[in-house]
Amino acid sequence: MDAIVFGATGFIGRSLVAELLTRGLRVAAAVRKDTLTPWLTSQGVDTAGLEIVTADITRPLSGLPEARDVYNAAARFAFGLGAEEARATNVTGALHVLEWAAALPGLRRLVHISGYRVSAADGPADYAALGAYEASKSEADLAVRTRARELGVPLTIANPSTVIGPGQYVGLASLVEDLWRGRLPALPGSRDTFLPITTIDYFARFLAEVPSAPAGEHYWVLDDSTPLLPDLIRTVAEHTGVRAPRRTVPAGLLRRLPPKLTGADPETLSFLSNDRYPTASARAFAASAGLEMPPAADALREWADDLVAARFGGASPWLRPYGFHAVAGSRTWVTGERQHPAHVLLHGLPMNADLWAPLAALLPGPVLAPDLPGLGRSAATDRPVDAWLADLLSPVSTRPVLVAHSAACGPALRFAVDHPDRVSELVLVSPAFLQAPAARLARSGLAAPVLRRMSAARLARTLGVPEGAEVESAAADLRRRGVARRVAAALRTDAAERRRSRALLDRVGVPVRIVVGAKDPLVAAVDHPVTEIAGAGHYPQLTHPSQLAHHLAAGSAPDAG
Known part of the structure; x- marks a missing residue:
């Protein structure tokens, strides 16, 4: 094989395998269980040059295919590990990989992935002070360097900082999640805390180039221009439309306080420092290989989109592209096609754009599905929702079918009245202004705390x-x-607003169709086609998506514009 990658199912390992395969190399992936192949397939990577092999690096290795380049990306990256558990993979496992590689007759390079905080330490690792993860990585760094010299193994060590990208949900991601969920009243560390990043795509390309350079190097791979931690968090906060904390709490103080009080894992606090790192050799090598890091702020914004789309590892995004965009002066979460959608889908209460996932999978052509302002993942706006909708649809060059649900039917109706040339048809699903108030929600009290x-x-x-x-x-x-407060307020639609929306139905200049569930019928007569879906209630897109898709397909086709 051209290369063998240990730890090939991990965050770094799988991206490295993808990069090597994309370059046309023959790659052996050493894994305990093959979750790699499905992931590579989902990423559109050609796996013709891939061989999956089973290996447990905590034990001496044998029976593996020979390879010219050996990468050890295996590690137990977690906080709260026991010392023996961490050492089994991070120290003993690393030495097992080295011993196996030393016996290869055609070995060109062993690439060991270490940590940026190890500082090429030459003394014993302090497990009590550092915690098992960082201490084991530091111990492994010294042990691998020492044993490689003894055996004459051509070694390169890569010391990446916090590696960010789709699928990274630990480390800095936890801080971003606390920010997103409003659980970050103050920042740990100081105003000078430096928590450097590098992106997974850049690091995978860097690793793929390493075997062609002279052996013996330590490469600290990180972006020296990463904003200081308060600015980093402020960048993410501004992009996602949430508040950034203004205060900092010294890491030393947090270490002395009970974790139950602070919510901070003591092991993570050792990463909060003002230290800088020797990146000159890595930068020179990257330049010689034609590699360029993406701007740190752009990388952070893109990663924040990925984290929110994946619910910080709790879900899988149902529609791409996705991300935060400026709409009517606020940060709006938008999924799907912004310029050429066939359908624009506006959700009702108390939901978000994910409401449409079952239906969107059945619709022909691309869709555009935002979270309404102040709801779901979108920030609130001080502009009227009609101005927000007009700005959202300003880049659209097609004449899509505008599909709205429940409380969103009013804004959609007003847009169709004001801009009949912008939509081909208006479909109102369970229009709240034509139905009885949401009785079940009313019984819940409609209060934000509830x-x-x-x-x-x-x-x-x-x-x-x-x-x-x-x-x-x-x-x-x-x-x-x-969000709950805004949902509760929106659910209390007054009677005058309902009358205004009903009156507008007579002024629409595009075809209008209304679809309701048989269990949630209209309470007012209309002069537009009405379809009832048997057995459905207020949310037919969740309970009867195929029937709703069938009724949408029976209407007017979207205009390509």
């Missing part, structure tokens, strides 16, 4: 829908700062 405390199971029962990913998503967003 909504905020709702579990996904209780929310599903309240709405009369199956418990699933879409309800889990909505329940999670209701716990975000201000």
Whole structure:
């Protein structure tokens, strides 16, 4: 083989395998269980040059295919590990890989992935002070260097900083999650704390180039231009539309306080320092290989989108592209096609754009599905929702079918009245202004505290829908700062607003169709086609998505514009 990668199912290992395969190399992936192949397939990577082999590096290795380049990306990266558990993979396992590589007749390079905080230490690791993870990485760094010299193994050590990218949910990601969920009243560390990053794509390309350079190097791979921690968090906060903490708490103080009080894992605090790192050799090598890091701020924003889309590892994104965009002066979460959608889907209460996932999978052509302002993952706006919708749809060059649900039917109706040339058809699903007030939600009190405390199971029962990913998503967003309060306020639609929306139905200049569940019928007569879905209630896109998709397909086709 051209290369063998140990730890090939890990965050770094799998991206390295993908990079090597993309370069046309023959790669052996040493794994305990093959979760790698499905991931590579999902990323569109050609696996023709891949060989999966079973290996447990905590034991001496044998029976593996020979390779010219050997990468050890295996590690136990977690906090709260016991010393023996951490050492088994990070120290003993690293030495087992080295011993096996030393016996290869055609070995060109052993690449060992270490940690940026090890500082090429020459003394014993302090497990009590550092914690098992960092101490084991420091011990391994010294042990691998020493044994490689004894055996004459051509070695390069890569010391990456915090590696960010899709699928990274530990380390800095925990701090971003606390920020997103409103659980970060103050920043740990100081105003000069430096927590450097590098992106997974850049690091995988860097590793792929390493065997062609002279052996013996330590490469500290990190972005020296990473903003200091308060600025880093402020960058993410501004991008996602949440508040950044203004205060800092010294790491030394946090170490002395009980973790139950601070919510901080003592092991993570050792990473909060003002230290800088010797990156000159890595930067020179990257330049010679034509590698360039993406701007740190852009990388952080893109990663924040990935974290929110994946619910910090709790879900899988259902539609791409996704991310935060500036709409009417606020940060709006937008999924799907912004310029050429066939359908624009506006969710009702108390949901978010994920409400449409079952239906969108059945619709022809691309869709655009935002979270409405102040709801779901979108920040609130001080502009009217009509101005927000007009700005959201300003980049759209097609004449899509505008599909709105429940409380979103009013804004969608007003947009169709004001801009009949911008949409081909208006579909109102369970239009709230034509139905009885949401009785089940009314019985829940409509109070923000009640909504905020709702579990996904209780929310599903309240709405009369199956418990699933879409309800889990909505329940999670209701716990975000201000979302439950805004949902409660929006549910209290006054009678005058309902009358105004009903009156507008006579002024629409595009075809209008109304779809409701038979269990949640209209309470007012209309002069537009009405379809009832048998057995459905207020949320047919969740309970009867195929029937709703069938009724949408029976209407006017979207205009390509």
